[in-house]
Amino acid sequence: MKVIEQTISQLTLPTPFAVGDVHVYVLKGDILSIVDAGVKTRQAWEALTTQLKQIGYRPSDIEQIILTHHHPDHIGLTEQFPNAQYIAAEPSVNTWLTRDQEYLEHYRRFFEQYFVASGIPKIFYQALDKLEATMDFAGRGEVTTPLVEGDRLPGHPEWEVIETKGHAQSHLSFLRDRDHLLIGGDHLLEHISSNPIIEPPKIGKTIEDRPKPMIQYRKNLQKCVDINVNKVLPGHGKIVEKPQQLILSRLTKQEERANIVYEFLQQSVMLTPFEICKKLFPYQYKKQIDLTMSETFGQLDYLESLKQIIKRKKDGIIVYEANFISE
Ligand SMILES: [Zn+2]
Known part of the structure; x- marks a missing residue:
């Protein structure tokens, strides 16, 4: 106190x-x-x-x-x-x-779709129960x-x-x-x-x-x-x-982390959000899939807002690639 x-x-x-x-x-x-x-x-x-x-x-x-x-x-x-x-x-x-039931169902449904679209393997789906x-x-x-x-x-x-x-x-x-x-x-x-x-x-x-x-x-x-x-x-x-x-x-550290993600994408043809998460958090992703994925998407959203990367959908899965055509 x-x-x-x-x-x-x-x-x-x-x-x-x-x-x-x-x-x-x-x-x-x-x-x-x-x-x-x-x-x-x-x-x-x-x-x-x-x-x-x-x-x-x-x-x-x-x-x-x-x-x-x-x-x-x-x-x-x-x-x-x-x-x-x-x-x-x-x-x-x-x-x-x-505990608005309609919202909680919407919440759960969103995360199920988001896990699938991010390329997260089924073994991680039990993390969804942790939310509740x-x-x-x-x-x-x-x-x-x-x-x-x-x-x-x-x-x-x-x-x-x-x-x-x-x-x-x-x-x-x-x-x-x-x-x-x-x-x-x-x-x-x-x-x-x-x-x-x-x-x-x-x-x-x-x-x-x-x-x-x-x-x-x-x-x-x-x-x-x-x-x-x-x-x-x-x-x-x-x-x-x-x-x-x-x-x-804090802002600078985040930009540096985003840069690491950008480098991953420059070195690959394309990657799913989950693949990027594994590269970014090799030791933490298994235990903390929810937080590490949030952090990964944070960097991806940021890079996308700067037009440094491009988001596509391939067979229902989100993939990112580096944007080599800078404006
Ligand atoms: Zn708190």
Whole structure:
């Protein structure tokens, strides 16, 4: 637990995930809010109640839950605050909190098609079940207060909502006018580079219409430089002071990784996304097919946006080749 200011405290809760501990923030304004809600485990709950007590509160004092994005390590304990009448978040978080069946089926179908189209062998398809298993750590509820970019946090009007899609399609951050302090969720982490994660397009759209999270992520990292973010209170790891340098190094590292992918493609006739993933992550792809494929597609989307590579479909499988005819 860390008291950051009189009106902001950082509580740190354990998670069973590789990312380690997650931070939640207690904000005192016109009402008492908590930003993010950890995972749904006994250990997280005990850590939360103990640390709340250290700053003089009980779970029943929390009046509003504000969520940065829909991932289970951020929405776990939403049901545990008996007097929290409001849940404020990007509107699509609701589909996760309510376990919207139509959306979850759409989600599953998208990933099945995406695995096939990427040339991923059948042996990896069990990874699809993992997507659903992690939802056991997510809480339930309903978004009462949909937030979009430019909104003010209800009860905390000095905080502006900033759209920061990339790591998640539902990702929002919150910027304080006075000193450009950002509550950043997983948008920028000091110790690991936050992964842009593949998600399906909206219901009714095809696999080709999926969002391109790396492109969004780069844009929204640059946005943090442009709006002069001064300090980031993150979802994991250390507080980031003056994040410009870290952002620039993240952008450069990504460009370097994209370049490696470009070189693979220059040396081959054509490759499927899965073949590229194996080359890029020879030691990790077997264990983490979902994350390594998201990362691979991130680089491919980026190179395609620069017209350095060309995407084609061959017998229902996506293949990429280097574009030697530069414009
Ligand atoms: Zn997280």
